[in-house]
Amino acid sequence: MLSSIIRESLNQSVYNVCDTLGVAYSSGPIPIQQPASLEHGDYSTSIALQLAKTLRKAPMVIAELIAAELEQQGNAAGLFSKVEVAAPGFINLSIHWPEWAKRSFDLPTSLGEKVVVEHTSINPNKAAHIGHLRNSCIGDTLVRILRRTGKQVEVHNYVDDLGNQLADTVVGLQNIPLEGDYVRFGDYCWDVYSQVNKAYALEPEMIAKRSDTLHALEEGRGNTAWLGNLVAERIVREHVEEMKGFGINYDLLVWESSIVREGFWSAAFDLLSQTPAFVQETEGKLAGCWVLKQNSGETPTGDAESDEYHADKVLVRSNGILTYTAKDIAYHLWKFGLLEKDFSYSEFSAGLWTTGMTGHTLPYGKANAVINVIDNRQEYPQQMVKQALQVLGYNEQAGKLHHVSYGVVSxxxxxxxxxxxxxxxxxxxxxxxxxxxxxxxxxxxxxxxxxxxxxxxxxxxxxxxxxxxxxxxxxxxxxxxxxxxxxxxxxxxTEISGNTGVYLMYTFARAGSVLSKAEAAGMLQEPGIPVPFPGTPEAAEAALLRHLSAWMDTLQEAGQSLAPNLICTYAHTLATLFNNFYSLCPILKGEADSMRFRVWLTGKFQTTLGDALNVLGLPAPSRM
Incomplete structure (x- = not known):
C-alpha cells in the first residue's frame, strides 16, 4: 500500500534524525493524511510537531531535518517528486505519479486466518422487513471486504427455530383463523404473527400456549414440533431466496434446535459448571435459575428489571427453558473449536449447507476470529457471550469476538x-x-x-x-x-441521483463508454509502454489521481474498523471526481499524449470503481 511505503520511509528518516541527535527513537504510528488542498501536497505528516518535546527543538527545525533525510534516502526510490516543509512543522509530500503508476500496490494477506461472520439471522416466523435487510447488507459487505483483504471467511446464518417468535406463529397457525390472498407463506405468517399478539392482549390466558409450544419445540417430538420445523424451513427458504437478489449468500445455516438436541448446550453446561461464576440460585426472584455471575463492577445496559438484563444473567430459567444467550454461548464455543463436538451437515440448497442430525462431516467452525452483525439492542447479550469465554479461560478467543453493532431502521x-x-x-x-x-x-x-x-x-x-x-x-x-x-x-x-448506488453504476458505465470509443480509435495504452504523464497535471486530473492512490488504504481501514460505509464514502467521492474530470478535461480530443494519458486515467478509475462496486455488492454495468 502507498501509505505503508510512505510511513516506512518517514520512519527510517525519523530514526536517523533521532540517532544523529543522540535521542532514542521509540517507533510508533506516524500520522499521515491527504490535505484538503492540493497546494499542500498529496500526503502530509505532523510527526515533527509530535517530536518537538522529545527532541527539544522547534517543529520547523525537526521537519527540515526529516525532509533532508528523505532526500538523502532517495525520496522513497523516486516515489516523492517534492518534499516541502510548512509552518508550524508539517511535511508535505507530492507523489511522482509516473513512478506510482509503474508500481503495484496491494494489501498484505492473512494466510491461514479463518474468520466466521454471522449475519442476517432473521427469526423464521414471517417475511423479512427492511430492518433485517440492513443487517444482511452490512454483513455481506463485511464478508466481501474481508475476503478482498485476504481473509478466509465462512458465512453463517443462525436460525432461531426455538424462540418466542416462531412459537407465537405456530400458536397463531393453530388457533387464529385467517384468510386472504397471499403469494408467499412468509407474508401470510406476517399477519398471523400480528394477529396472535393482538389475541394475547385480549385473552392473556392464551400466553400459556406460547410456553407449551416452546417446550414442544425444544423437545422436538410430536405435531407441534413438526409444524414448527415445517414453518421455519419454508420461511428460511424464502429469506435465503430473497437475499440472493441482493447478491447475499451464506455457507452454513446453523439451527438453534441442532445446538440443543445434539448436546452442544449440555457440553457447554458441563464446562460452565466447573467454574464458580455459573450457579443455580436457591432463593429470591431467580430461584431455580442457572445464572452466569457478572464480573464485579460491571453494570448491564438495558432494562434492569427485565429477565434479559439481570446483573446475574439467566441462562436456564427455573422451568428448564434455555435462554437465547445460553444457546449462543454453546454456539460460540463451537465456532472457536472449543467443544469436542461437531454437527452433521447436509445440503440445504445448491452451495448452502445446514446443520442436522445426519449427513456429512465438513470442516466448518474452528475460527481464529468471529464477527457477529447484530443491532445495538443486543449489546448486552453479546457481552455475556464474551464473558462466558473469559470465565472458561478462553481470553484469546474472547478478544477475537467482535460485535458489529448498528442502529435500527425506523x-x-x-x-x-x-x-x-x-x-x-x-x-x-x-x-x-x-x-x-x-x-x-x-x-x-x-x-x-x-x-x-x-x-x-x-x-x-x-x-x-x-x-x-x-x-x-x-x-x-x-x-x-x-x-x-x-x-x-x-x-x-427511491431517489436515483446524488449519493446513490445508481449514481455510482451510471458513472462506471460512462467510463466504460469512453474506453470503448478509445479502443475503437486505437487509443488504449499498450501493456509495457510508459504512460505519457503531463509535466503538471490539471487540477481535476491531480485530484482524481490522488483519490485513486488512497483506495487500498481505504479498503484496509474499512476491514480493520469493520465499517462498510467508508467504502461508500470513498466510491461516491471517486465517482464525483471522475465526473468533474470528464466535464473539464476532454478525454478523446486534443494532443495525442494528452488523450493517451486521460484514457489511461479513465481505465484506472474504472478498474478502481469496479473493485469498490464489487466490495459493496453492486453490479458494474457496461451500460445503464
Missing amino acids: LSPASAAELGIDVSDGKGSYAMSGRQGIGVKVTDLITLMESTIEESRSDKSGLDSRIIAHAAIRYYLLRFNLGTEIVFDFRQA
Missing part, C-alpha cells in the same frame, strides 16, 4: 402515515413492530423501487430495473455510519 412520519400509523404525536420517527404488523417488507420495497426506476427511464435497454432496484436499496442501507439510526423514507430510498 420509519419517517411520511412513511409511517402511508402505512396507516397514527403520527399525530409529531415524533421524528416511528419504530417498526412485527408484533403489531408495522413495517416495510423487503419484497414490497423492491416492487416500489423497481416501479419508480422503470417510470423514470427513457432508455430501458441496459440493466434490468429490478437489478437496479436491488442495488439502489443495498447502497442506501450501507452508506450511513453504522451507529446511525436510519429513518426510512420511501421518497429518499
Whole structure:
C-alpha cells in the first residue's frame, strides 16, 4: 500500500534524525493524511510537531531535518517528486505519479486466518422487513471486504427455530383463523404473527400456549414440533431466496434446535459448571435459575428489571427453558473449536449447507476470529457471550469476538402515515413492530423501487430495473455510519441521483463508454509502454489521481474498523471526481499524449470503481 511505503520511509528518516541527535527513537504510528488542498501536497505528516518535546527543538527545525533525510534516502526510490516543509512543522509530500503508476500496490494477506461472520439471522416466523435487510447488507459487505483483504471467511446464518417468535406463529397457525390472498407463506405468517399478539392482549390466558409450544419445540417430538420445523424451513427458504437478489449468500445455516438436541448446550453446561461464576440460585426472584455471575463492577445496559438484563444473567430459567444467550454461548464455543463436538451437515440448497442430525462431516467452525452483525439492542447479550469465554479461560478467543453493532431502521412520519400509523404525536420517527404488523417488507420495497426506476427511464435497454432496484436499496442501507439510526423514507430510498448506488453504476458505465470509443480509435495504452504523464497535471486530473492512490488504504481501514460505509464514502467521492474530470478535461480530443494519458486515467478509475462496486455488492454495468 502507498501509505505503508510512505510511513516506512518517514520512519527510517525519523530514526536517523533521532540517532544523529543522540535521542532514542521509540517507533510508533506516524500520522499521515491527504490535505484538503492540493497546494499542500498529496500526503502530509505532523510527526515533527509530535517530536518537538522529545527532541527539544522547534517543529520547523525537526521537519527540515526529516525532509533532508528523505532526500538523502532517495525520496522513497523516486516515489516523492517534492518534499516541502510548512509552518508550524508539517511535511508535505507530492507523489511522482509516473513512478506510482509503474508500481503495484496491494494489501498484505492473512494466510491461514479463518474468520466466521454471522449475519442476517432473521427469526423464521414471517417475511423479512427492511430492518433485517440492513443487517444482511452490512454483513455481506463485511464478508466481501474481508475476503478482498485476504481473509478466509465462512458465512453463517443462525436460525432461531426455538424462540418466542416462531412459537407465537405456530400458536397463531393453530388457533387464529385467517384468510386472504397471499403469494408467499412468509407474508401470510406476517399477519398471523400480528394477529396472535393482538389475541394475547385480549385473552392473556392464551400466553400459556406460547410456553407449551416452546417446550414442544425444544423437545422436538410430536405435531407441534413438526409444524414448527415445517414453518421455519419454508420461511428460511424464502429469506435465503430473497437475499440472493441482493447478491447475499451464506455457507452454513446453523439451527438453534441442532445446538440443543445434539448436546452442544449440555457440553457447554458441563464446562460452565466447573467454574464458580455459573450457579443455580436457591432463593429470591431467580430461584431455580442457572445464572452466569457478572464480573464485579460491571453494570448491564438495558432494562434492569427485565429477565434479559439481570446483573446475574439467566441462562436456564427455573422451568428448564434455555435462554437465547445460553444457546449462543454453546454456539460460540463451537465456532472457536472449543467443544469436542461437531454437527452433521447436509445440503440445504445448491452451495448452502445446514446443520442436522445426519449427513456429512465438513470442516466448518474452528475460527481464529468471529464477527457477529447484530443491532445495538443486543449489546448486552453479546457481552455475556464474551464473558462466558473469559470465565472458561478462553481470553484469546474472547478478544477475537467482535460485535458489529448498528442502529435500527425506523420509519419517517411520511412513511409511517402511508402505512396507516397514527403520527399525530409529531415524533421524528416511528419504530417498526412485527408484533403489531408495522413495517416495510423487503419484497414490497423492491416492487416500489423497481416501479419508480422503470417510470423514470427513457432508455430501458441496459440493466434490468429490478437489478437496479436491488442495488439502489443495498447502497442506501450501507452508506450511513453504522451507529446511525436510519429513518426510512420511501421518497429518499427511491431517489436515483446524488449519493446513490445508481449514481455510482451510471458513472462506471460512462467510463466504460469512453474506453470503448478509445479502443475503437486505437487509443488504449499498450501493456509495457510508459504512460505519457503531463509535466503538471490539471487540477481535476491531480485530484482524481490522488483519490485513486488512497483506495487500498481505504479498503484496509474499512476491514480493520469493520465499517462498510467508508467504502461508500470513498466510491461516491471517486465517482464525483471522475465526473468533474470528464466535464473539464476532454478525454478523446486534443494532443495525442494528452488523450493517451486521460484514457489511461479513465481505465484506472474504472478498474478502481469496479473493485469498490464489487466490495459493496453492486453490479458494474457496461451500460445503464
